[in-house]
Amino acid sequence: MSKLAMNLSAAVIALVVALPVQAQDTPDAGTVVATVNGTEITLGHMLMVRAGLPEQYQQLPTDVLWDGIMNQLVQQEVLSQSDDAKETFRVRVAIENERRALLASEALAALAQQPVSDEALQAAYEAKYASADMGKEFNASHILVETEEEAAALVAELEGGADFAELAKEKSTGPSGPNGGELGWFGPGMMVAPFQAAVEKMEIGAVSAPVETQFGWHVIKLNESREMDAPTLDSVRDELTGEVQQQVVADLITSLTEEATVTQLAKDEIDTNVLQNLDLLEN
Known part of the structure; x- marks a missing residue:
């Protein structure tokens, strides 16, 4: 070398x-x-x-x-x-189904990667909240006791001029008792159903008849109510983004289906009970 x-x-x-x-x-x-x-x-x-x-x-x-x-x-x-190991009919159709599902997932994943524009989010926000009735929220106090008789006695005392907050501090077994029974503001669905239903029927300043829930018996005073404001766009941005993406997917599926040549066997042309016959896969 x-x-x-x-x-x-x-x-x-x-x-x-x-x-x-x-x-x-x-x-x-x-x-x-x-x-x-x-x-x-x-x-x-x-x-x-x-x-x-x-x-x-x-x-x-x-x-x-x-x-x-x-x-x-x-x-x-x-x-x-x-x-x-035989590539039977069952194996072939299973592979075909798996391939179809995986390719469909790839298409959905590609759509999910597409950013949602600010314009689309704003339009979705306005469509959902611009004229929506958000319902009311309530500010109430309550006194919680174990029996209906105790609750009825409290109502009688209040009708006689007793102070609600003082009675709550003295008699209520609930955690809000030391605070005069005040619960603060709450919206629809935040309280158990019987309590929520009673509050929604009350007038401002009124005291309810005894109301039973799984926690015991309540005497309720409605302090205030107000119309709920729509959430800000930023607070529901993630939620709306998901909804817009779902609609994009739904629209695409509809469009692709309408453009495709699809033929289907009508249900009146076949006995649908055939779906129970898994033995057909062994042919």
């Missing part, structure tokens, strides 16, 4: 040695990690199994996951190559 060739060879070797190991052989999804009778199992296959694992398994150390996933794929491959 000439001196020049020897120098070149030494330079190449030095360059290769100097390269980081990762740069020389960086694995990707196509990296073959095993072969079974010539059939390749790739890192991509392992990653797909990893992605589909239940959450409790996802937390395992990677060396444990590697062994488990590798063993699963090798075992599945040797079984799939065995004489007893």
